[in-house]
Amino acid sequence: MAGMPVTHGLYDAFLAVARSGSFTSAARALGYTQSAVSRQVRSLEEEWGAELFERRPRGVRLTEAGRALLPHAEAVRDRLAAARAELTALRTLDGGLLRLGAFSSATAALVPRAQAAFRRRHPGVAVTRVEGPSVKHLGLVAAGEEDLAVVSPAVDVPPPPGVTLHHLLDEPMLVALERGHPSAGRRDVRLAELSGEEWIVGNERLEDTLFRPAVAAGFRPRTGLLAHDWIAKLGAVAAGLGVTLVPALAAASVRPDVALVTIHPEDVPHRRICAAAPGAPTAAATAFLGLLRETARELRAWGP
Amino acid sequence: MAGMPVTHGLYDAFLAVARSGSFTSAARALGYTQSAVSRQVRSLEEEWGAELFERRPRGVRLTEAGRALLPHAEAVRDRLAAARAELTALRTLDGGLLRLGAFSSATAALVPRAQAAFRRRHPGVAVTRVEGPSVKHLGLVAAGEEDLAVVSPAVDVPPPPGVTLHHLLDEPMLVALERGHPSAGRRDVRLAELSGEEWIVGNERLEDTLFRPAVAAGFRPRTGLLAHDWIAKLGAVAAGLGVTLVPALAAASVRPDVALVTIHPEDVPHRRICAAAPGAPTAAATAFLGLLRETARELRAWGP
DNA sequence: GCTAGACATTCGCTTGTCGCATGAGTGGGC
DNA sequence: GCCCACTCATGCGACAAGCGAATGTCTAGC
Numbered sequence: 176m177a178g179m180p181v182t183h184g185l186y187d188a189f190l191a192v193a194r195s196g197s198f199t200s201a202a203r204a205l206g207y208t209q210s211a212v213s214r215q216v217r218s219l220e221e222e223w224g225a226e227l228f229e230r231r232p233r234g235v236r237l238t239e240a241g242r243a244l245l246p247h248a249e250a251v252r253d254r255l256a257a258a259r260a261e262l263t264a265l266r267t268l269d270g271g272l273l274r275l276g277a278f279s280s281a282t283a284a285l286v287p288r289a290q291a292a293f294r295r296r297h298p299g300v301a302v303t304r305v306e307g308p309s310v311k312h313l314g315l316v317a318a319g320e321e322d323l324a325v326v327s328p329a330v331d332v333p334p335p336p337g338v339t340l341h342h343l344l345d346e347p348m349l350v351a352l353e354r355g356h357p358s359a360g361r362r363d364v365r366l367a368e369l370s371g372e373e374w375i376v377g378n379e380r381l382e383d384t385l386f387r388p389a390v391a392a393g394f395r396p397r398t399g400l401l402a403h404d405w406i407a408k409l410g411a412v413a414a415g416l417g418v419t420l421v422p423a424l425a426a427a428s429v430r431p432d433v434a435l436v437t438i439h440p441e442d443v444p445h446r447r448i449c450a451a452a453p454g455a456p457t458a459a460a461t462a463f464l465g466l467l468r469e470t471a472r473e474l475r476a477w478g479p
Numbered sequence: 480m481a482g483m484p485v486t487h488g489l490y491d492a493f494l495a496v497a498r499s500g501s502f503t504s505a506a507r508a509l510g511y512t513q514s515a516v517s518r519q520v521r522s523l524e525e526e527w528g529a530e531l532f533e534r535r536p537r538g539v540r541l542t543e544a545g546r547a548l549l550p551h552a553e554a555v556r557d558r559l560a561a562a563r564a565e566l567t568a569l570r571t572l573d574g575g576l577l578r579l580g581a582f583s584s585a586t587a588a589l590v591p592r593a594q595a596a597f598r599r600r601h602p603g604v605a606v607t608r609v610e611g612p613s614v615k616h617l618g619l620v621a622a623g624e625e626d627l628a629v630v631s632p633a634v635d636v637p638p639p640p641g642v643t644l645h646h647l648l649d650e651p652m653l654v655a656l657e658r659g660h661p662s663a664g665r666r667d668v669r670l671a672e673l674s675g676e677e678w679i680v681g682n683e684r685l686e687d688t689l690f691r692p693a694v695a696a697g698f699r700p701r702t703g704l705l706a707h708d709w710i711a712k713l714g715a716v717a718a719g720l721g722v723t724l725v726p727a728l729a730a731a732s733v734r735p736d737v738a739l740v741t742i743h744p745e746d747v748p749h750r751r752i753c754a755a756a757p758g759a760p761t762a763a764a765t766a767f768l769g770l771l772r773e774t775a776r777e778l779r780a781w782g783p
Numbered sequence: 784g785c786t787a788g789a790c791a792t793t794c795g796c797t798t799g800t801c802g803c804a805t806g807a808g809t810g811g812g813c
Numbered sequence: 814g815c816c817c818a819c820t821c822a823t824g825c826g827a828c829a830a831g832c833g834a835a836t837g838t839c840t841a842g843c
Contacts, residue, residue, distance in 0.1 A: 229759045232840040239761040247562035258551035455533045457543040536809040
């Protein structure tokens, strides 16, 4: 019981000999000499502690131990072939899995478009997508539990080690107004003009949001309505209860009875949108990143 | 696509690293140095054409390719462990299959007794038994399709190459007589005393049977009744239609209303009964051969 | 009895693998 | 902000394993 056999190229020799019934012809098939095959088989026999072939004057024949080993050796060979096929599929993007993450409003247009293009080109690759806050996705990518994520990282917080950010686009922020609002229909608007409005926000601490520069400049809006949900926010806007910020990427999916007006980037800065990739991105992640860039370029057609 | 990976002790290293998440600790677990594991993993990565681990400052982590390979490597390891267990069971007679052959009348007492003893000692070994003429079994053993056979080979015909005969016993021949026959009840009888009887035989050409020496000496019995089946032969004897030869091993299974009397071995020679084993008998066959010898010794209690 | 064919063995060389020691890079502690 | 501890990678020398070529050994068949 010396231990597990150590090599397995030997199993190719074993299988070839078992198939052909002869060391000599197996050697020919493998491109070896007969002496090499003889020693390989002997080596296997020593490792397994049993004769695998019965030597006969006109060739060899499997012993009982050889017959017992044969299906296992075949299974091992087949399993390794399957592994090879799977790794090849991974490399050629004919298979595998892409674990995607994205923050919420990126899933309105940017990610779905890229995902559709990806599926057209690589239908064999399965894609899973998880929504969530950017910080969470950065952690998941760093931990190797996501292959790629679309995030909107804070400018002053460096990405976790092992994660590289790829800038995709800077997303303008829009303000959603009741359709009858005096500013509705304008091309853009300064924040000061809206300081008298009731602002519907998702976070009471405005200095933690994109409003930070505006707050520093003295902007102190009324923030009586808190809502995290888009449906709720826009419902309130449509009902004339107030105004709210909408990221440009989500503009297309806003209900038609609210008006959207661009805010000057000095007041509410453009939101930086990046792809977060691990240090060693998978082939699928790299391909998807390319499609994300492409989609971002198309979407960038909104700016001046 | 250089070809199949060549070695597989490497897979132990791969699995150990995958489990521990570190080359160093995997090396400790395997009894290797860290550099050895590092190079083993590198070798695997070159064979598979993909990085399997992502090197990080505090250890390593599986890449996508590594994650894909992991279940295959585990399956290979498990399959080899199963093979090892099976070969061990074969060697220790805790498993496996013994393919047995025997000529018809050996299955009356000799083989079943040995088989029962074998099953008591090695209940894990499955035994299959096929009846048939001795020549057929000799061929099957030579062809490796039977592991052991009990045969009654012709004295002047050598066994096929690769088959060795192990003498078990010389079986006397008895004659079955109607219970009321004048010779019934005698200890033994000379064939000449029965030359007037009607002989029930299985083969019209007596010179091809055990009668050969008797025929050479002028024995010319009446052979009006041909029967191959024991039931038929003994039925005819019981009905007083004639007499027939019965091998001693079958004596115990003869119907009680016929008498059995030993024939002098000069008239009808003892039948040689042997075990036929291949050149490299299996462990089970060797064990069974020992039990056959033992059983034969017990059964030999009939002769002088 | 001899020959042909198959496996085993010996020899010398190449290749691979190991341990040891060292280098390079990163994250945490002071 | 610097240093240290910990990780993996690599160069080096020694040893073992595996190879091809040639030779030996055995058996079936003529």
